[in-house]
Amino acid sequence: MARITAGVATSHVPAIGAAVDNGKTQDPYWVPLFKGFEFSKRWIAAAKPDVVVLVYNDHASAFSLEIIPTFAIGCAERFAPADEGWGPRPVPVVEGHPEFAAHIAQSVIQQDFDLTIVNKMDVDHGLTVPLSLMFGQPAAWPCRVIPIAVNVVQFPPPSGNRCYELGKAIRRAVDCYDPDLNVQVWGTGGMSHQIQGPRAGLINKEFDQRFLDRLISAPEALAAMPHIEYIREAGAEGVELVMWFIMRGALDAQVKTTYRFYHVPASSTAVGHLILENAG
Amino acid sequence: MALDKPYADVPGTTIFDAELARRGYHLNMFCTSLMKAPNRERFKAGERAYLDEWPMTEPQKAAVLARDYNAMIALGGNIYFLAKLFSTDGQSFQHAASLMTGMTPEAYVQMMVNGGRSPEGNRYIGEKK
Numbered sequence: 001m002a003r004i005t006a007g008v009a010t011s012h013v014p015a016i017g018a019a020v021d022n023g024k025t026q027d028p029y030w031v032p033l034f035k036g037f038e039f040s041k042r043w044i045a046a047a048k049p050d051v052v053v054l055v056y057n058d059h060a061s062a063f064s065l066e067i068i069p070t071f072a073i074g075c076a077e078r079f080a081p082a083d084e085g086w087g088p089r090p091v092p093v094v095e096g097h098p099e100f101a102a103h104i105a106q107s108v109i110q111q112d113f114d115l116t117i118v119n120k121m122d123v124d125h126g127l128t129v130p131l132s133l134m135f136g137q138p139a140a141w142p143c144r145v146i147p148i149a150v151n152v153v154q155f156p157p158p159s160g161n162r163c164y165e166l167g168k169a170i171r172r173a174v175d176c177y178d179p180d181l182n183v184q185v186w187g188t189g190g191m192s193h194q195i196q197g198p199r200a201g202l203i204n205k206e207f208d209q210r211f212l213d214r215l216i217s218a219p220e221a222l223a224a225m226p227h228i229e230y231i232r233e234a235g236a237e238g239v240e241l242v243m244w245f246i247m248r249g250a251l252d253a254q255v256k257t258t259y260r261f262y263h264v265p266a267s268s269t270a271v272g273h274l275i276l277e278n279a280g
Numbered sequence: 281m282a283l284d285k286p287y288a289d290v291p292g293t294t295i296f297d298a299e300l301a302r303r304g305y306h307l308n309m310f311c312t313s314l315m316k317a318p319n320r321e322r323f324k325a326g327e328r329a330y331l332d333e334w335p336m337t338e339p340q341k342a343a344v345l346a347r348d349y350n351a352m353i354a355l356g357g358n359i360y361f362l363a364k365l366f367s368t369d370g371q372s373f374q375h376a377a378s379l380m381t382g383m384t385p386e387a388y389v390q391m392m393v394n395g396g397r398s399p400e401g402n403r404y405i406g407e408k409k
Contacts (some may be wrong), residue, residue: 060308064309165398194293195377196359197292198382199397203395232399
């Protein structure tokens with residue numbers, strides 16, 4: 001049977017991708033950030049996931065304003081890196097898992113989550129930067145990826161609670177998939193940041209640390225936090241953190257915190273990173 | 281009864297909601313077009329002529345030509361779409377953010393290295409710092 005073994009949370013700042021692609025990871029500015037992912041690279045080399053269900057948001061790359069799905073699942077065989085305005089990132093094409101994705105889509109829709117099924121889309125830095133942080137620069141990504149795209153571009157994004165419940169539904173879908181697969185769920189985006197308007201540059205370390213604490217130990221209570229609190233306390237784009245609840249909802253109620261890292265800044269963003277493992 | 285918009289009193293912040301998305305639709309779709317290299321070339325070769333192919337308002341076009349990002353946001357531009365414009369100009373998110381804060385790029389980068397802008401005094405319009 002397929003089983004979810006671990007969850008990973010990480011920010012997905014585009015400048016991190018640019019640092020990797022342009023060979024700047026050893027620049028003094030970037031050293032502390034990439035040092036924070038050295039353990040993670042060793043851990044995932046040993047954990048060897050077959051499939052990563054990767055929750056991220058598209059940044060007006062695959063979805064313009066023509067179509068805005070609140071939740072979308074990528075069911076394609078492969079996903080090409082998107083051209084976000086400066087040419088596609090020079091990273092491997094992302095291999096999907098169409099059969100497993102179709103299974104998850106059918107199961108989750110029957111659990112009252114009306115996912116949009118996407119059979120053709122490019123993936124932007126929101127999806128590829130977490131892969132670079134966890135896997136470095138391999139010739140091919142070492143696992144299949146099922147993208148779950150969440151709208152956080154046009155307000156309102158889904159609520160934290162809705163995301164948490166979707167995570168639980170994905171867990172139930174994975175638990176009834178016959179092939180023997182080691183599955184991880186990643187939640188990406190955040191932490192505190194604002195990249196628009198005169199208030200750009202807002203960072204709230206206390207909010208972020210408390211969010212990390214409570215995501216681990218009291219996710220249900222934390223998921224009830226309204227959007228306005230993210231916007232006011234963690235910056236307009238900090239609301240991306242709702243996506244982390246999909247990862248958390250897919251894990252056991254009690255989890256082991258294998259790794260925790262926090263760093264300011266990457267460009268305008270506070271970078272948070274967790275590795276959580278199911279105990280059982 | 282009107283929709284509750286509790287985010288209206290957050291200083292220096294514009295939330296791209298359905299109303300703004302409607303106002304900025306063509307501005308953002310113009311930005312989307314810059315994801316294709318041939319369109320970027322045509323835009324660079326003649327910005328005004330390229331803009332005139334889009335049913336945007338005159339203030340929207342003027343804001344694009346002036347690269348006034350705060351004005352574009354007020355007119356319905358969304359930062360992730362506007363990113364296609366500053367990427368076309370070869371600029372980073374960090375550079376665009378510094379423009380919107382009125383800081384020099386160097387001062388903005390230094391603020392971030394120092395831990396970023398504090399939420400203290402920045403939660404409500406008119407709040408005492």
